[in-house]
Amino acid sequence: MNSIEDKPIGFFDSGIGGTSIWKEVHQLLPNESTIYLADSKNAPYGQKSKEKIIEFSIKNTEFLLNKNAKIIIVACNTATTNAISTLRKKYDIPFIGIEPAIKPAGLITKTKKIGVLATQGTIQSDLFEQTSSSLDTTIEIIEQVGEGLVDLIEKGEIESKQMQKLLYKYLNPMIEKNIDALVLGCSHFPYLIPHIKDIIGNKIKIIDSGSAVARQTKKILTSLDILQNNKNNFTHEFYSNKNTKILSELLNNKKVKLIKQNF
Numbered sequence: 001m002n003s004i005e006d007k008p009i010g011f012f013d014s015g016i017g018g019t020s021i022w023k024e025v026h027q028l029l030p031n032e033s034t035i036y037l038a039d040s041k042n043a044p045y046g047q048k049s050k051e052k053i054i055e056f057s058i059k060n061t062e063f064l065l066n067k068n069a070k071i072i073i074v075a076c077n078t079a080t081t082n083a084i085s086t087l088r089k090k091y092d093i094p095f096i097g098i099e100p101a102i103k104p105a106g107l108i109t110k111t112k113k114i115g116v117l118a119t120q121g122t123i124q125s126d127l128f129e130q131t132s133s134s135l136d137t138t139i140e141i142i143e144q145v146g147e148g149l150v151d152l153i154e155k156g157e158i159e160s161k162q163m164q165k166l167l168y169k170y171l172n173p174m175i176e177k178n179i180d181a182l183v184l185g186c187s188h189f190p191y192l193i194p195h196i197k198d199i200i201g202n203k204i205k206i207i208d209s210g211s212a213v214a215r216q217t218k219k220i221l222t223s224l225d226i227l228q229n230n231k232n233n234f235t236h237e238f239y240s241n242k243n244t245k246i247l248s249e250l251l252n253n254k255k256v257k258l259i260k261q262n263f
């Protein structure tokens, strides 16, 4: 490894959901090497205390720094909303975070009602509260904790009856309240989009943050002059402290190296 642009982009998530963000970043920046950490052993983060989420986020950051990451994408709303300010103070490396895209939803809503499906940790965070209160006060935000969804995705049970039941339970009250935009505030949830669409139909727009994170990453790497332009040198390593089977299913057809490791 010769220069900083050759170093990988680091990603971490409580588990496999952040691969939805990885895919967007990889699509926009195909020359970049990447290292992805799935802390699946400790998933879900959403019901844990802020202190615990900060502790995990520090551990994950140290891991990625040891692997020479040049920038870190916190591919988890729960970790971003609870820990990114601590990480930015503690480490001298750029961090890109992901938080529920309620501002874009606020700009497109006509019914003035937007739904947010996220974890308890995200919805209860100060950052979420700040962003919500910056919206036009005529807009009502219908918040829903998606308890149980991350667990099922981590187990590879996206197609299960239980998933369908939970999605109905969480989405129906939002439909009844006449939302016209649904914000997916968890990086695991883009994998549920086909099932969500079956329930909410085409009139409610689904908004997630993946492409915005990819654009922001490109912007920061460009401004720091550490974007990789060499087309041939990239590698992609995915580390999991649990089973790599579901991870590999989500990354089908992608040429990546999967590594099971304790961390």
Ligand code: DGL
Pocket: 013, 014, 015, 017, 018, 043, 044, 045, 046, 047, 075, 076, 077, 078, 079, 119, 122, 150, 185, 186, 187, 188
């Ligand atoms: N992907 C994480 C997020 O975006 C899942 C949180 C969890 O582990 O509960 O919030």
